[in-house]
Amino acid sequence: MFRIVEEAIDVGALVTGAFRPDCGAVATFIGTTRVDESSGAHVEYLEYEAYRPMADRKLEEIGAEIRDHWEVGHVSIVHRLGRVDPGEPSVVIVVASPRRGPAFETSRYAIERIKEIVPIWKREVWSDGYVWVGSQVGTRSPA
Amino acid sequence: MHGVRVLLFGAAADRAGVRQTEVPVNGSVTIGELWPVITDRHPGLAPMRDTLAFAVNGEYARMEDEVSPGDEVAVLPPVSGG
Numbered sequence: 001m002f003r004i005v006e007e008a009i010d011v012g013a014l015v016t017g018a019f020r021p022d023c024g025a026v027a028t029f030i031g032t033t034r035v036d037e038s039s040g041a042h043v044e045y046l047e048y049e050a051y052r053p054m055a056d057r058k059l060e061e062i063g064a065e066i067r068d069h070w071e072v073g074h075v076s077i078v079h080r081l082g083r084v085d086p087g088e089p090s091v092v093i094v095v096a097s098p099r100r101g102p103a104f105e106t107s108r109y110a111i112e113r114i115k116e117i118v119p120i121w122k123r124e125v126w127s128d129g130y131v132w133v134g135s136q137v138g139t140r141s142p143a
Numbered sequence: 144m145h146g147v148r149v150l151l152f153g154a155a156a157d158r159a160g161v162r163q164t165e166v167p168v169n170g171s172v173t174i175g176e177l178w179p180v181i182t183d184r185h186p187g188l189a190p191m192r193d194t195l196a197f198a199v200n201g202e203y204a205r206m207e208d209e210v211s212p213g214d215e216v217a218v219l220p221p222v223s224g225g
Contacts, residue, residue, distance in 0.1 A: 134223035
């Protein structure tokens with residue numbers, strides 16, 4: 001299941017949804033909002049936007065790449081948009097495979113590919129301005 | 144539809160001051176030819192050129208790929224999901 005959502009992600013349901021009798025391993029990667037600090041300021045929250053439906057299709061492509069190269073029984077990727085507060089998940093990847101190797105490898109592969117090809121952008125909103133991650137464009141004064 | 148619909152995202156939308164604009168074109172033009180027309184209207188985008196990718200109708204495209212009236216061109220800063 002590949003989805004882009006605007007509300008909180010139900011991580012428990014995603015994980016249990018991957019349980020299958022033909023798979024003995026489920027690996028999960030969860031990206032959450034981290035509060036960085038610099039120059040006496042701190043990150044208050046992250047805000048994500050996407051180019052849809054291209055972003056939805058790119059998530060599905062990553063799923064297809066995984067199925068083409070590894071033996072997996074289930075792949076789910078859910079990415080959240082909008083404001084994501086500290087400690088909350090922005091992305092959840094769940095892979096089930098018969099044995100643990102492909103589950104670990106592909107959950108890593110999926111997050112790296114998201115950061116390469118999926119048109120989603122993250123804005124760090126700091127206590128003293130904001131920064132578009134990757135472009136370093138924003139309103140924070142240079143450190 | 145007499146132009147190309149240009150969508151801007153993230154830092155590019157910030158720099159341009161708009162998220163969407165319509166650029167008139169006569170027949171087919173390459174993205175490379177379209178780019179100076181976009182930056183004429185939104186000069187703040189020009190310094191971002193080397194960091195940007197482009198998509199046509201929802202798929203990554205190269206500067207030499209052609210677009211025609213009715214197409215949708217997306218200006219994509221470095222992606223930063225996750």
